[in-house]
Amino acid sequence: MIIGLTGGIGSGKSTVALAFAELGAAWVDADDVAREIVAPGEPALAAIAERHGRGVLKADGSLDRAALRERIFADPAERKWLEEETHPRVRERLVEHLKRLEAGPAPYVLLVSPLLFESGQDALIERCLVVDVPEATQRARTLARDGVSPEQVEAIMAAQLSRRQRLSRGCDVVDNGGDRAFMRAQAGALDACYRLLARA
Template identity: 70%
Template sequence: MIVGVTGGIASGKSTVARAFASLGIPWVDADDVAREVVEPGEPALAEIAERFGARVLDADGRLNRRALREIVFADPQERRWLESVTHPRIRERLMAHLERLQAGEAPYGLLVSPLLFESGQRELVARALVIDVPEAVQIARTAARDDVDEAQARAIVAAQLPRAERLARADDVLDNGGSEAEMRRRVAELDRRYRELATQPATPNTRGAP
């Protein structure tokens, strides 16, 4: 069984995933895969550079993520173009990673993805766990973590799936606005539940997954 872990920017998805990992649960991070597909030599990076020019590359020919982010979050059309280039490649690699994860001995695994719903990756998982924090917390954390001003942090949050819609599409929700101890307690509860679900023969392995 694969559980999709998603949430808005700076909601603590990776922190929650590491808490599951401490209980023996493996995970695949869609953000890591997204970085793989735009490494030097990858076709996606060549397409991005052709469209936006040298301003989105650094001196070593690697993607300048901050420059690209400023472009695509200012123009929804450019963001949609970028997604059309990267999302199919990300999905293909994710499926390969999930195949290897499913071949392991863990009772279930995680697919951690900020775009689980938006990119169609929901089809790859049996359940969707949403990590939730108030938008004000997202904005403050994003500004501090990514060294952007509040206006850009707000634009990033606004460009994502609305919080209410994300929650409405969740199978499970973990409120990550409290202490780390509370988060770990909730993760332990979910882990017990997922282990039980994974042993039930009727539980689907994935939905459209490999």
């Protein structure tokens, strides 16, 4: 069974995924795969460099993600181009990872993705788990973690589904706005349910 785990920026998706991994789940992170497909030598990186020039590359030839993010969130047309260029490649690579993990010993697999619905990756899953925090918490965590401007945070949040939209499309919810013990207790209860569903 493949369960999509999603949430807005700064919601703590990776922290929640790690809690499930400690309980025995396997997981793949779409953000990690998105980095894989723009590594040096990958066709997507060549396409990005051709469109935006060397200003989006670091001295070693790798992608300068901060520079690219600044450009694409300032221009909706460029964000759309980037999504059309990268989303199919990410999906293809995700399918490879998911097949490998499904063949392993884990009782179920998590597909962790901030853009689960926006990118159509929900077609790969059987259930959806939403990691939920208040929007003010998203903003504060992202500003503290990523070193971006408040305007960039707002642009990123605007490009994602709203909190209400995510919650309306989720099967299950983990409230990650409290302490870690509270989150782990929720993960433990859901883990038990997922194991039952996977065996059904």
